[in-house]
Amino acid sequence: MLPYNFDYYKPQSIKEAIELYQLLKLQEKKPMYYGGGTEILTLGRLNFIYTDAIIDLKGIPECNAFGFQDQELIIGSTLSLRAIEENKLFPLLADTSKEVADYTSRNKITIGGNICGQIFYRESVLPFLLSDSTVIIAGPKGTRKEFINEVFHKELRLDEGEFLVQIVTEKEYLKAKHISVKKRQQWKTGYPLLTVASLKKEGFIRFAFSGVCLYPFRSIQMENKLNDKSLSFKDRILSSFEFLPTPVLNDIEGSNEYRLFVLENTLSYILSYIGGEEHE
CATH class of the missing domain: 3.30.390.50 (CO dehydrogenase flavoprotein, C-terminal domain)
Incomplete structure (x- = not known):
């Protein structure tokens, strides 16, 4: 359990999530986007993270995407590391992710949570850096697509109110x-x-x-x-x-x-x- 209370929201679209974040900020709350929640629980118990409003992204279809579109693999940010490991559509990512934490934790840890988290290892980003992947990022100014090597410098550079939606990798890298x-x-x-x-x-x-x-x-x-x-x-x-x-x-x-x-x-x-x- 966390040592503080928070409100919980589960928007069903990117637009709803962004509008909700902005509304909560206007109410002087400290909203936080949520994928698997393992880091919030771990660091929250140690008082390293505080939030009074959690916005769960798992209800957004784009964040749950997993599959090929033309010659690209689309991975939604709320996919668990365990799901990626089991499907093996991206072998290098599966090999890297399966070594994160333990089996039970990987059922909860999401790819977006691992990449954007505060725990500095963030191993799941490595295959994307090697594959010149692109990221889809949504926020108050709209949705943007960027090369991960251009926006990941020590961490994924997100502006206030933005969140990671998807990571896109060309099929040629998977083999x-x-x-x-x-x-x-x-x-x-x-x-x-x-x-x-x-x-x-x-x-x-x-x-x-x-x-x-x-x-x-x-x-x-x-x-x-x-x-x-x-x-x-x-x-x-x-x-x-x-x-x-x-x-x-x-x-x-x-x-x-x-x-x-x-x-x-x-x-x-x-x-x-x-x-x-x-x-x-």
């Missing part, structure tokens, strides 16, 4: 060779030490990271170094570290030195698995 590796220092379902997702397209290997720094990221500079076939795997990896955002995390899950050690070994494994063609 690309890929791998997702999560490393934990502690128990199987504990918070990760780090996660690295990788996808190979037209001979070039892309990489996205979570848990290395205080936010998920994809670095083109690191990718260029990691794809330099004139160098050995070790030299590629060590030279790519020059472009890591700083600081590297140093917390209860692992020191920054240990993270770099694990990251080096993880990247070496990924390059070998996905076909990095090591220099002789």
Whole structure:
């Protein structure tokens, strides 16, 4: 239970949700959009989040979409990680999402909640960063479609009253060779030490990271170094570290030195698995 009371609303359309948010703001309330609610419950109990009005997006058809439209896969923001894992329409996303929390939690955690949440790992965004996906965002100024790599900088940049409706990915990325590796220092379902997702397209290997720094990221500079076939795997990896955002995390899950050690070994494994063609 939360240590405070709140009003609950479940709009049936994008327009209704936005109008409701604006009305509640005019009433000097602190509305919050809601998908699965796991983070609100977790952080609310610790008094890290406060809201007196919850707007549940699960009644909006567009937020529940899941399937192909022409040559694109449409994923609604309120789809649970478990549903994505079971359907496997986006294999890299399924592989990455199935390592988030535990089985029971993934029945509640939504893809939008994981991407937009305050807990900094947000691993589910990695496959979308690698696939040049687009996001559909709705708010008081209307609905907009943006490349995720242009609006996700440390977090998904949403204006006041906006919410994520859908993520759209071109079908060609779904069949690309890929791998997702999560490393934990502690128990199987504990918070990760780090996660690295990788996808190979037209001979070039892309990489996205979570848990290395205080936010998920994809670095083109690191990718260029990691794809330099004139160098050995070790030299590629060590030279790519020059472009890591700083600081590297140093917390209860692992020191920054240990993270770099694990990251080096993880990247070496990924390059070998996905076909990095090591220099002789």
